[in-house]
Amino acid sequence: MKRIHVSADREYDVCVDVDFKAELVELTKERTRVAIIFSESMKDRIPTFDSGDTEFFYLPIPDGEAGKSANVLSQAWNWLGAAGFTRTDLIVGIGGGAVTDFAGYLAASWLRGVDWVAIPTTVAGMVDAAVGGKTGINSDYGKNLIGAFHSPISVLIDPKWLDALSDRDFAAGLAEVVKCGFIRDQKILDLIKSKSLADIRSSREVTLELIERSVAVKALVVSGDFKESFDREILNYGHTFGHAVELLSKYSLRHGECVSIGMAYIAYLSEGLDLITPELRALHIETLVALGLPVIYKGAEWPELLAAMKLDKKSRGNSLRFVVISEVGKTQRLENPIESALHAAYERLCQ
Ligand SMILES: NC(=O)c1ccc[n+]([C@@H]2O[C@H](COP(=O)([O-])OP(=O)(O)OC[C@H]3O[C@@H](n4cnc5c(N)ncnc54)[C@H](O)[C@@H]3O)[C@@H](O)[C@H]2O)c1
CATH class of the missing domain: 3.40.50.1970 (Rossmann fold)
Structure with missing residues (x-):
């Protein structure tokens, strides 16, 4: 224990x-x-x-x-x-x-x-x-x-x-594990690398280490900023777009599935703004796809998505903000990126 x-x-x-x-x-x-x-x-x-x-x-x-x-x-x-x-x-x-x-x-x-x-x-x-x-x-x-x-x-x-958990619910939970990897813990990404959902489920040792490491990331972040004044926001990586998808899909998708789509979106957006390399963007997509998580979304028109993102409770006033990374483990806040970049990232997500 x-x-x-x-x-x-x-x-x-x-x-x-x-x-x-x-x-x-x-x-x-x-x-x-x-x-x-x-x-x-x-x-x-x-x-x-x-x-x-x-x-x-x-x-x-x-x-x-x-x-x-x-x-x-x-x-x-x-x-x-x-x-x-x-x-x-x-x-x-x-x-x-x-x-x-x-x-x-x-x-x-x-x-x-x-x-x-x-x-x-x-x-x-x-x-x-x-x-x-x-x-x-x-x-x-x-x-x-x-x-x-x-x-x-x-x-x-x-x-x-x-x-007894369904594969769908297991994978949806792993989206938050992948998120912890990108924002704080390279070892999580190493553990998941080249593994399918079945590989992870069949190894008690890997499953436990992924849980332990993700809990450690969350414990560290919330111990530093319990009431979400600033640092805790990094846990929202992939969530600004993810929450918009959750709302527009009328909660028919699991929260983790929406976070997976949200992380794919933020990877395209970050690459488009030269914040991350094409390799790091590809790592997002490959990791999520290997776990059977969704990385494509075309369920809504762009203006609806933009409006839904602005409604997200993590947005302040009319400003739109995202958590982004520049490399694994290095987070920063991105406020009000230009709309053409936001839209271009969505077009890539639709492909
Ligand atoms: N408080 C927080 O910080 C926080 C963070 C993330 C999510 N949430 C909330 O968590 C909820 C989503 O959690 P979830 O994904 O666990 O969904 P859930 O609680 O709705 O459970 C998903 C399904 O799995 C079933 N289930 C639960 N345990 C099972 C098991 N061991 N074997 C088989 N089936 C099982 C449930 O009955 C349910 O049908 C949302 O309400 C979300 O808002 C809260």
Whole structure:
């Protein structure tokens, strides 16, 4: 087991390669009540806990984004109230990023903040959503518009969960791993090089090292800039265009797939502006394609995409900004690049 420390609104560890059940029993020993939040689709895989005097409650929520709603949250508040949840009780989220986002926000909002534990079960959850303390739900006006910064007391990463994950979800999570490689860790790119999705899935060792390294990148960044004043923005590499694609595809694509398209776009844009070499642009495309991730997008007209990028919450006022790299591990901010360059990069992405 490897512990990666995060120093944010609280100090906590992300424990990679643990037996989540054994670890959770330890963490809950002193608690009177523990609420386990999970998605309905995973109910057959959630174990029953029985430890000492601790009382365990189980709350299934709708799968995926449907669970991250104000209605479901309101039901969960009533349910915690009926169970008599106090400030010293514990909330546990077991699931993909949707469940840990929800469980974290439930914990942030109940009694102005109770402790919670994240047990991510997807690659995206392990390397991204469960680490960093951003919690939240969706509103009718967009994804993740309601939320709070509220770190868990512990993140337990048990790779056994990944056995049942679909190839599509596994690959989508790897898009965030590739992102961590380009912004901070050459070794991630070396590990992925010349490997297909099947090669990675079949090697527990490679999978764990990729997870560990990506968590370490995120832990380092959020420990330096918890509330995203500047440094944390580098985690948005590929996300400005990616969020626009996510919105225009009406969330039919996975978040990671949109990030993959967004990284391909930023590679074309950066090459067009002479910020990176053609070789580094090619490395983006080849790495993503080898994992079965999308690097072509022609689902919208350019003016719609431009407008959607300007709506992105990472844009400030009317300015459009991107995270770019000049070489692997060297990030910088690009503000308001000329529109002809933006459009030309889109034309290359369509080919
Ligand atoms: N808080 C953050 O910093 C942050 C960062 C990135 C993403 N997110 C959020 O995370 C969510 C996306 O996360 P996701 O990609 O994990 O999607 P998800 O939580 O919707 O899970 C994807 C699907 O996989 C299923 N699943 C989960 N674990 C499984 C397993 N072990 N085996 C088989 N199936 C399993 C789920 O039931 C679901 O159908 C979004 O809501 C996004 O906004 C949050």
